[in-house]
Amino acid sequence: MHAKYEGLIARAKETPAATTVVVHPCDETSLRGAIDAAEAGIIVPILVGPSRKIRAVAQEHTLDVGRFEIVDVPHSEAAATRAVQLIHEAKGELLMKGSLHTDELMRAVTASATGLRTARRVSHVFVMDVPTYAQTLFITDAAINIFPDLDAKRDIIQNAIDLFTQVGLGEPRVAILSAVETVTSKIPSTIEAAALCKMAERGQITGAVLDGPLAFDNAIDPEAARIKGIHSPVAGRAQILVVPDLEAGNMLAKNLTFLSKADAAGIVLGARVPIILTSRADSVRTRLASCAVAVLLADARRRAAALPAE
Template identity: 65%
Template sequence: MNHPAGLDSAPTAADRTGPSSHYSRLIEQARKEHSRICVVAHPCDDVSLGAALQARAQGLFEIVLVGPQARLHAVAAEHGFSLEGVTLIDTPHSHASAERAVEEVLAGRAQLLMKGSLHTDELIQAVLCTQGKGLRTGRRLSHVFIMDVPSYPEPLFVTDGAINIFPDLSTKADIVQNAIDLHHGLGLGKPLVAILSAVEQVTEKIPTTLEAAALCKMADRGQITGGVLDGPLALDNAISLEAARIKGIVSPVAGRAQILVAPDLEAGNMLAKNLTFLSGAQAAGIVMGARVPIILTSRADSAQTRMASCAVASIYAGYLERKVAVEAQHS
């Protein structure tokens, strides 16, 4: 996340020094998981390298660093980081780092993947490799923000604000299912899911209202499972009981939403950044839909937000492992 021009001194979520009770609980929960290995692709700056080392120090997971060893040692030396006891895999450049990191996961030597200082697209391209070596599943990839909003009583998921630009209906179904699965994986129970649009009435003049209605019917038919969906809902009546009452909306979701599904990437990204930069929220987040959770962090994230992203990924990796084990017992 970048500051708007001329607002470099504006307060951001990174300026919040008080602890988040939501994130603290997630971090403590992750520490109780048995140790897993996170492979970090190209952590060649102080933020990404520092985040990986901090997650290791806090007991969230062990790490394998993939990148040019000379650069990794130089960054560590410059910022006073110790690489003692950390496994390093030497690669010539960021593209090779992304590919090798994916190979480590495919070989079973890592259970989580973390983005370093390379571009997100470069890492995702390696994840989605179509030559049989990627981490692709039958589900579309999507990003979920797990937000701590000071004025909201529980963690608020916002999706998708980072991966799918203009998702079609089938992609949106995967986006919704990914977020629902994460909610369950974090032990937060069956979520209330608001499919957002500009209005709460279904109208052909606004195509996203039609898609919202279709997604709700897909949930009724069992094509989306594990959550309670309603939509279209405007943002106000999705998160405010009073707004929903004024509009006369009777719904188990309206005013109580735990997952906000944006109509497209621009809306989701703006919503998350609006909450972050204007409401003092913090925005942890991971990418869902691959064989393992993928951790994406930003230079604008606070240290606790980066650790919360790592914690969320670790908890969900454990959930996936237990789910696979249960399915294997019943097969």
């Protein structure tokens, strides 16, 4: 059970701990998550928020924050703004969401003048450890982009591919999901799936094998793919599931979490640094896995930056 996460966490422990700016860790769950990851040797947290509140939460729940740097700001909005500034000042390699709302953090991250935008669209990936599925399963995007267009989906896919490869999982098999596996004008997501596959053929998406449209069953079940007569390297063996929109992705991830007892680590990509996006309902293992994935990505970027220019 959950051996995939244990492997990611073990590998993260072998890399240098990443300095992580933790934004407004003002409840037990978020503060404990940062401390647990620090004690596991995965991150070195900088806690950004009202210092009196952080220390009060720590005292109430017997958590030791004495060894961590605390950057005092008056409230959650200021914490998000200051955290982004710290990244600009090269004080941290990762951001980690605390007890503020996701949209509050993302407003600071995506601010046009002061944020952490890159040329790539910002997107979210659930890294799923599903006990009944042999592969580590990525689902994207289920938290940031509500109704992404074709260009946004290209970036969403490329973000997920880059994460998969850079954390050392190899070349991924990407399934672009719809309700059916045939292209039909009545279901626009099937047309977009076909276009995205053609974009991959033309080098507009790189580093993976794509197939779509695929229905969920023939994306992850070899027998379902065989019955439908679908022959591809991806069908029945997908590792990245690209959903049509946020609603579909959110429902799929939560179905796996609550019906299949899967864990769902969360990370936001496409910004200048990876962003660890956790939920109050996450287990300790899931929070550690979210940190581990981000740390492995940061380490890959660190090593790539150290390579001599050709």
